[in-house]
Amino acid sequence: MNSKTERTDVVIVGAGFTGLSAALELKRAGIDFLVLEARDRAGGRVEATRNGLGERIDSGAQFLCEDMPELMALARERGKTFVKTNVDGDFVTHPPMPVERAVRTYHAAMAMRERMNRIEPDDPAIAGLSVADWLERQRDSRDAKAAFRSMIEGLWCLALDKVPLWHLIDNDRRITNEVPELQYSLRETMQSLADDLADDLGEQLRLNDPVTRIEHGHEGVRVSTINGTVEARAVLVALPPATAAKLDFEPALPAALAKALGVWESGAVVKILVRYARPFWREQGLSGMVMWRDLPGLFACDASKDAEHAALTVFVGGPRALHWRELGETALRAEVTARLVDALGPDAADMLDFNQRDWTHDRWSGGAYGDLIVDVTATDAERTILAGAPPVHFAASELSPSFPGYVEGAIVAGRGAARKLATELKSATANRAPRP
Numbered sequence: 001m002n003s004k005t006e007r008t009d010v011v012i013v014g015a016g017f018t019g020l021s022a023a024l025e026l027k028r029a030g031i032d033f034l035v036l037e038a039r040d041r042a043g044g045r046v047e048a049t050r051n052g053l054g055e056r057i058d059s060g061a062q063f064l065c066e067d068m069p070e071l072m073a074l075a076r077e078r079g080k081t082f083v084k085t086n087v088d089g090d091f092v093t094h095p096p097m098p099v100e101r102a103v104r105t106y107h108a109a110m111a112m113r114e115r116m117n118r119i120e121p122d123d124p125a126i127a128g129l130s131v132a133d134w135l136e137r138q139r140d141s142r143d144a145k146a147a148f149r150s151m152i153e154g155l156w157c158l159a160l161d162k163v164p165l166w167h168l169i170d171n172d173r174r175i176t177n178e179v180p181e182l183q184y185s186l187r188e189t190m191q192s193l194a195d196d197l198a199d200d201l202g203e204q205l206r207l208n209d210p211v212t213r214i215e216h217g218h219e220g221v222r223v224s225t226i227n228g229t230v231e232a233r234a235v236l237v238a239l240p241p242a243t244a245a246k247l248d249f250e251p252a253l254p255a256a257l258a259k260a261l262g263v264w265e266s267g268a269v270v271k272i273l274v275r276y277a278r279p280f281w282r283e284q285g286l287s288g289m290v291m292w293r294d295l296p297g298l299f300a301c302d303a304s305k306d307a308e309h310a311a312l313t314v315f316v317g318g319p320r321a322l323h324w325r326e327l328g329e330t331a332l333r334a335e336v337t338a339r340l341v342d343a344l345g346p347d348a349a350d351m352l353d354f355n356q357r358d359w360t361h362d363r364w365s366g367g368a369y370g371d372l373i374v375d376v377t378a379t380d381a382e383r384t385i386l387a388g389a390p391p392v393h394f395a396a397s398e399l400s401p402s403f404p405g406y407v408e409g410a411i412v413a414g415r416g417a418a419r420k421l422a423t424e425l426k427s428a429t430a431n432r433a434p435r436p
């Protein structure tokens with residue numbers, strides 16, 4: 001039974017980077033708030049765990065690059081140590097192909113992605129098309145198409161026949177990095193950055209406090225959790241859209257908004273970090289990067305912190321993750337090990353540690369890097385969610401004007417939503433003030 005009622009200006013639901021960034025922006029604006037987080041930690045899809053060697057590793061988001069200005073600035077400001085991802089050496093495509101052909105295939109797949117992004121998302125010629133429909137119509141080589149499919153399913157973690165072409169184009173155009181997104185990781189982990197932001201919030205962040213219901217009206221909101229109720233002037237729901245759609249709103253949200261939240265689906269990803277005694281692939285002139293053309297959605301790269309902490313990160317994304325997770329942890333490990341041995345040689349089986357984190361159907365964040373729209377007709381969904389139903393507002397990395405589905409996107413989305421909300425609340429206060 002709910003035991004206590006508190007009051008504040010804004011309740012923020014969720015302490016991922018969107019919620020944390022929104023909270024710190026409200027703090028700067030002098031607006032009172034409370035952040036309510038379901039898990040026992042802040043960070044959301046940014047998460048650290050200890051591997052079997054006792055090392056703290058990123059089991060969620062890990063990588064960042066120079067072209068992500070807000071995240072880079074934040075990491076610098078908080079004194080984090082940047083670890084450059086090793087890219088020296090050849091990358092491997094599997095099944096094997098000569099290096100020259102592999103490079104040609106990679107460039108051909110990238111050219112397809114650029115060609116796709118030159119299409120205007122609202123071009124009537126692509127209305128109703130999925131990414132798979134578009135791919136089928138392309139005249140590129142089979143190699144190039146297979147590499148394109150592997151890249152897109154690996155990055156967006158959903159089957160291409162589910163994703164509207166206009167949505168992928170609109171989304172991908174906002175991912176503007178020119179240097180590789182895997183450029184750096186943080187020695188202290190990305191999660192340490194979330195911990196720093198959470199520390200700044202002190203008691204204004206409540207952990208283990210999942211929101212169950214949001215009542216809303218002209219006067220404000222009543223937000224119920226398993227521990228109590230908070231009344232506020234407004235609520236900012238800082239959850240991925242498919243997770244936000246599961247909240248209980250009273251009265252129900254306007255039909256268009258409820259529909260807009262309902263058209264998103266979370267993909268599937270299993271993230272694996274394998275530790276080795278030495279970066280054996282470098283001895284063979286390889287970068288550690290592997291792309292499997294015959295297994296779309298499978299990708300590996302070097303994630304060594306230094307030569308003494310040699311590691312590969314392996315991502316299993318999209319339909320492949322849905323399939324392999326059914327095998328169970330032991331069989332999935334055997335499958336991934338076999339694929340690494342095929343691609344990098346027998347040393348790949350000589351592991352010090354194998355850590356797997358299955359994000360599929362994650363209760364609090366959905367199953368992958370970001371949710372995607374899966375309804376080809378839902379071209380207004382993002383705009384509708386961003387407009388919200390005041391005093392109920394929404395923000396998430398998925399809805400960011402830059403880098404949707406990334407930590408950078410979450411920071412931009414959270415700060416932007418908080419600034420807008422702060423302006424609205426201040427102007428409402430000014431309008432309510434008695435005239436002299």
Ligand SMILES: Cc1cc2nc3c(=O)[nH]c(=O)nc-3n(C[C@H](O)[C@H](O)[C@H](O)COP(=O)(O)OP(=O)(O)OC[C@H]3O[C@@H](n4cnc5c(N)ncnc54)[C@H](O)[C@@H]3O)c2cc1C
Pocket residue numbers: 013014015016017018019036037038039042043044045046059060061062063064209210211212238239240243269270271359363364365367368369370395396397398404405406407408409410
């Ligand atoms: C395996 C993996 C690898 C990734 N790798 C990278 C990477 O290398 N680089 C990168 O930039 N991005 C990466 N991402 C994406 C990045 O993590 C996300 O885009 C970003 O963290 C999303 O932040 P968010 O705050 O919008 O959402 P979330 O992080 O999902 O935050 C939502 C929060 O709301 C909480 N919550 C949910 N329901 C409730 C409720 N009812 N009440 C209260 N709280 C609730 C959740 O617990 C969570 O803390 C990765 C993601 C995954 C899963």
